[in-house]
Amino acid sequence: MQIAGFDMAVTEVLEQKEAPKKINVIRKTQSICPECNRILPAIVFERDNKVFMTKTCPEHGETEELYYGDYEMYLKFSSYWSDGKGTHAPNVKLDNCQCPANCGLCTNHLSHTGLANIIVTNRCDLTCWYCFFYVKKGLEGAYVYEPTQEQIRMMVRTLRAERPVPGNSVQITGGEPTLREDLPEIIRIIKSEGVDHIQLNTNGINIALHPELAKIYRDAGVSNLYMSFDGVTPKTNPKNHWEAPYAIEACRQAHLGVVLVPTVIKSINDHELGGIINFARQNIDTVRAVNFQPVSLTGRMSKKEREKYRITIPDCIHRIEEQTNGEVTADSWFPVPSCSPVTHFIEAITNRPQYELSIHFACGAGTYVYLDNNKRLIPITRFVDIKGLLEFLDEKADEIYSGSNKWITLAKAATKIMSFIDKEKQPEGLNMGKLLFDALVRHDYSAIGQFHMKSLFLGMMHFQDKYNQDEERLQRCDIHYLTPDLRIIPFCSFNVIPEWYRDRIQKKYGIPVEEWEKGSGEKLEAKLYRGDLRKLKLGQRVEMSCSTSEIFQKVSNVQ
């Protein structure tokens, strides 16, 4: 049997299931075998209003995986598919690589770097069960990886040399980056190389313990914290439930914005997504965004285990609608590449390449929400016709490209933009027309920043794993890693195939744990966090100390 001329082993599988009529092939792509990394043809198909991927390795058999939990949303989002301008990284001249081999970036890659990760250490003060990143003592081949300041400077220079759009946004990550005592100097180095946006990915514990760090990092050049926050109860967020309020309070005092980053795992914390948004709402003066990350399933897992933990972007979006009692509805969300018309419009006006979020539509989604006088969340789609506005901007860009006078077009657009805003439904005190005008006409970093400051951004980013890996997504990835060998490696190569990238690089540029301990004069485990803060005051029951503190009550306000 063939499906649309596609005569792979999948046809056998479909026959075995005796329900081929219910399967609707959406598109074909390439993926990898989760066992041996062999590149395989793959089919993305719909069944029971969900989207799945199937692929068959001649050696290891078939893998079927949930790809997207809602077919209708998949269709809506895929209509915004928009390939980017491509990119040229300065140090890799390979042409037509066979993805996902030789990433670095080669000429196959379609998105410039939207966010560049720099791992400054793989040491961590926590040992979370699902984390694949931190160095574990006692494991064979465990290496401490800490690039030098000079290596970091060269990595940033590589990023800045990217064309046509030089990288302008860096995330300092780990491990736990705040374990490096020279972190302020590292931040200054990155800033001095011309990077505008620096975010610090942290669990916040060190900042909770030492609040003065927030100001030190801010003064050095950090734009915001990107802080793990997996739930609103100790059970769902054992990582930093007690410490996060102190970290947020420190950031509040230092005027440093915070992005909350929940890793969402089905059956573990997917019932608290509304609670997390509620927590952000209570701290909206400091919390700028919540960026949900549906879990990436690493290591070998049985299908049963994967089904237990697997959650996708639409699943999270629907849970948020339920758990916010309909305040943030599913139709409030748009895929990340839906921003492309804004970029096209600004490019048409400025006549030069602009920063563009051209990732695959299945990788990420987002929306902006605002607070009304009753502290209810109002999604931007409630008072702005986003779809109409995007369509309008794209058409205006086409008009300019076709020879229309750009200043006349811009003037007309500035007037017309107001017609996409329903001022009656706009939250009081908000002038969306002016915000849009500033962002579209001034189109500089500060205008975009102002747009963010007045709202709470809700985002989703679903990093891939070997089970759902899609070459079409990888090729469009714009979250990259900078490495000491001066490559720029897509996230979903770096972490999905660690044996080719992350582990190999960290081994090459790291040192064995024992050697690090000898050189530093301290034990790796000495920096592990022992829950000191939660035991601080009363020293009795773990929950008692923080929960009775004023800061904890003020910031968390959880029952």
Place this chain on the structure above:
Amino acid sequence: MIPAPSSEAVAIAKNTRLTAIHVIPSSNDIPADQSLDVKVRFAIAGGLYEVYNRDTWQNAYAKHDTTLRIIYKVGLYRKTTGLLSRTIIRPIKFVRKGKLYWTRNPDLTDNTENRIWSFVVDEEGLPRIFDKEIDVKNALFSFERILTVPAESLRTGKNSILARVSAEWYRHTYIGKGNLHGTSKPVDIIVH
């Protein structure tokens, strides 16, 4: 910025035409209180239809010219006297897009020479992916819609209904900007 169109691209635009415009009512004889469904069907043919092919996709994509937007406008009119007519459905705008992307479909690409494919986003905003070039062209350039005429827009007796349509696109690396107009032959509807 898309470069000024070559003389060849301008010629391709000039050689593009609309096919015959068909107006097909659901009935030619209706009671006065009943609305009428009217199917309007036509297509873009010639230059643009021909040039929107895989070789063009490769070249256009390389210059980041990735979206062809076709703006269709369709209105329905009732003939009155002579050349005059009365509007019964004001022109409705329908936008279709042909979007180019680098495919990983093993049936369609060798990932070196042939790697760019096109999908279509229809006027409802739904993506449509096809495996054959001709299906892509048909989805983009063949237009068929049913418009509903309210009962009060027709008068008792004989009504001659016609459609006026247009199709517009912007400048691309492979074609100059263009705008086509056409009018269907009138169709008689009896309202009693």
